[in-house]
Amino acid sequence: MRQPNLSDVALFACVVEAGGFRAAAEKRGISASSLSDCVRRLESDLGIRLLNRTTRSVIPTEVGTRLLERLRPALEEISAAFNDLDDHTQRPVGTLRLNAPVPVARFVLPGLIPAFLERYPGVNVEVAMDNTFIDVIAEGYDAGVRYEESLAKDMIAVPIGPRRQRFVAAASPGYLERNGIPTHPRELLTHRLIGHRFESGKLGVWEFENNGTIVRIPPQGPLLSSAHDLEVGAAVSGVGIIYTFEEYLGPMIDQGKLLPVLEDWWQAFDGPFLYYNDRRHMPSPLRAFVDFLKNDAQ
Known part of the structure; x- marks a missing residue:
């Protein structure tokens, strides 16, 4: 040998x-x-x-x-x-590989990554958008971004982005004029709903909450998609009611292209977390990003 x-x-x-x-x-x-x-x-x-x-x-x-x-x-x-x-040189170098769900990559990271790259010019960042619950470490990423219910218990979690988010329900003025405005989530069973299916094949069930009462509605309607932009565009065009991240619908509501419905039932939840495994030695780009989140991205 x-x-x-x-x-x-x-x-x-x-x-x-x-x-x-x-x-x-x-x-x-x-x-x-x-x-x-x-x-x-x-x-x-x-x-x-x-x-x-x-x-x-x-x-x-x-x-x-x-x-x-x-x-x-x-x-x-x-x-x-x-x-x-x-x-020793206080100059972290290398590549930071992140795996993040689409809403985080679209609405959270653009407000963080440019400033991080300016702060640490020796670091490059690779971001993969993935809504599935993969083992990010086994897949070769330094860290992932997920919501609390999806975090493994043996991971270290650091808050990233807004600490509270919510889902909002909305529809176009034309749709509501033709079909009426729902006043309770159960009334959605008689409406045309725009659903979301995750890449894993799982259907996103709508969950509403009001004063401790939770109502879950499996969306049934003319459109089921894994593309948020398609779903929002369909809602604006009057296809049906949509229920998704406020970040997707906020601009359309502000412009009057969508009208909010069931506002008292919108579900709020904790914002996302950066997570990574408890290694004795963290790669310097990851350590720099964690420090940045804790100290600079406030």
Whole structure:
């Protein structure tokens, strides 16, 4: 067995964590073929197969899994050593990879990221919009943004953006003139509703609250979509009643294109949180972003 190249070892770990050569190559900024050659060289140096390759997936062998379990702490310590250098110079460098739901990426992060990038010119930010409840750490992100009910208990959570938000219900003046104005959520059962389906396939059930009374309405109507812009546009055009984040509907209500309904029943909820796992050494871009949220983004 020849002494393996440590760079090849790190690339092998990256392939496993990314779930394939193509995704790992994009993160590392090299070609998938070069990455594959590095892993084959590592396998040749060790004299063992580390990955089972198919046309659809790349899965570590049993030996590869055991090796990665032993290697991961050492690789994290190496990364931490370089992060400590960043700490010494007080100049965090590198890429911060965030995963955030669409409403947060659209309405919250634009008010934060430009100032953060100006404050830390050595940091780049990559943001992926994703409404599904994925394991962001396993998918290669430094942190995610989600709402409290979706946070894993073993994660550290830091408030980000508005601390209170709410869903609002509205419809176009023309729709309400033709169909009447509902005065109780149960009356929505006789209305045309514009529903939202998450990427996971789950239907977004409308939940209203008033003085401790909660009413849940599964939206039934002519339009069901996973695209908020389409839903808002349909509501403005008179297709039906919509119930979604106030940030989406506020401008349309201010312009009179939509009229609010059931205002006493609008549900309020806590704003989003940035979350990350409890690692001994945080990557310097993530540490800088957490500090920014706590101290600069007030």
